[in-house]
Amino acid sequence: xxxxxxLSIKEGYLGAAKQALAWNATAFQYFPKNPRxxxxxxxxxxxxxxCKAFCLENNLQSVSHSPYPTSLTPHDEKRKNQVIASLLxxxxxxxxxxxxxxxxxxGKQISSSNPLHSYQIMIEMLNTVLERWEGKxxxxxxxxxxxxxxxxxxxxxxxxxxxxxxxxxxxxFCLDTCxxxxxxxxxxxxxxxxxxxxxxxxxxDELEVIHFNNSKxxxxxxxxRHAPIFGPGYIKVNQFDQLMQTPQLQNIPFxxxxxKEEIPHEKEIKLIQERWGQKLGx
Ligand SMILES: [Zn+2]
Numbered sequence: 001x002x003x004x005x006x007l008s009i010k011e012g013y014l015g016a017a018k019q020a021l022a023w024n025a026t027a028f029q030y031f032p033k034n035p036r037x038x039x040x041x042x043x044x045x046x047x048x049x050x051c052k053a054f055c056l057e058n059n060l061q062s063v064s065h066s067p068y069p070t071s072l073t074p075h076d077e078k079r080k081n082q083v084i085a086s087l088l089x090x091x092x093x094x095x096x097x098x099x100x101x102x103x104x105x106x107g108k109q110i111s112s113s114n115p116l117h118s119y120q121i122m123i124e125m126l127n128t129v130l131e132r133w134e135g136k137x138x139x140x141x142x143x144x145x146x147x148x149x150x151x152x153x154x155x156x157x158x159x160x161x162x163x164x165x166x167x168x169x170x171x172x173f174c175l176d177t178c179x180x181x182x183x184x185x186x187x188x189x190x191x192x193x194x195x196x197x198x199x200x201x202x203x204x205d206e207l208e209v210i211h212f213n214n215s216k217x218x219x220x221x222x223x224x225r226h227a228p229i230f231g232p233g234y235i236k237v238n239q240f241d242q243l244m245q246t247p248q249l250q251n252i253p254f255x256x257x258x259x260k261e262e263i264p265h266e267k268e269i270k271l272i273q274e275r276w277g278q279k280l281g282x
Contacts, residue, residue: 002254003026004061005257005258005260006257007029013051016028017051017054021054026059027253032090032097061099062098062099064097066105073109074121087129088129106152127167138172140171141158142174153184154185159206172207174207176213182220182221191239204249212255231262254272
């Protein structure tokens with residue numbers, strides 16, 4: 001199993017990779033640039049190349065996460081162009097750092113009169129970005145936490161949007177366990193069904209990363225509030241056990257996005273390694 005957490009790049013991309021290794025992680029996630037802005041970053045290519053080399057040397061896997069304002073369903077033309085430029089910049093940084101791909105949230109419902117409109121916009125956005133992208137780094141679509149009825153909460157939607165794009169081979173998936181629980185996709189009791197459905201849809205063939213989070217709210221409330229894995233979260237440890245025993249997830253990096261003020265990530269990674277790191281032959 002590969003475990004790690006989201007890390008800061010305040011010491012650079014190489015600094016994040018070194019931090020991951022120091023904490024005995026085997027994977028990590030980072031923001032390629034300022035997470036609050038879509039401004040294109042003139043990044044440090046030497047630092048990125050050193051990060052890539054260090055990860056190869058130490059068998060570390062990484063993914064990046066797009067800045068918060070990144071939306072695949074932008075409201076206007078200006079924002080749309082900003083997101084496209086930003087995503088191409090993110091992909092370039094992700095590739096230079098040797099990462100698998102950049103995590104991007106599924107879009108939002110933007111028209112109640114035409115529910116298909118949001119999907120159409122998303123697919124157009126993805127086509128526009130990916131027709132200009134020749135690298136190996138992928139866009140990793142992440143499931144939403146929203147209430148059932150809002151978009152991007154089901155495996156069907158992720159698979160279908162990928163399929164309808166002109167470049168499906170440049171798209172993979174990120175499954176966030178808190179979002180899945182919040183939306184009711186995985187309610188803690190139905191993992192076998194989720195697995196069976198995902199296999200049938202081909203979802204697991206394209207799954208590249210798990211966002212490994214507990215939830216501060218109960219299932220089906222649509223609330224995106226991450227909680228530490230061990231603690232008072234609503235997902236029980238034995239429910240996480242089921243995920244860990246799933247053959248389809250054995251080589252997928254599990255990345256913590258849990259509140260580090262409640263438990264330091266270094267400690268949480270250690271607890272996770274103790275419970276799940278050994279038994280599957282790490
Ligand atoms: Zn996430």
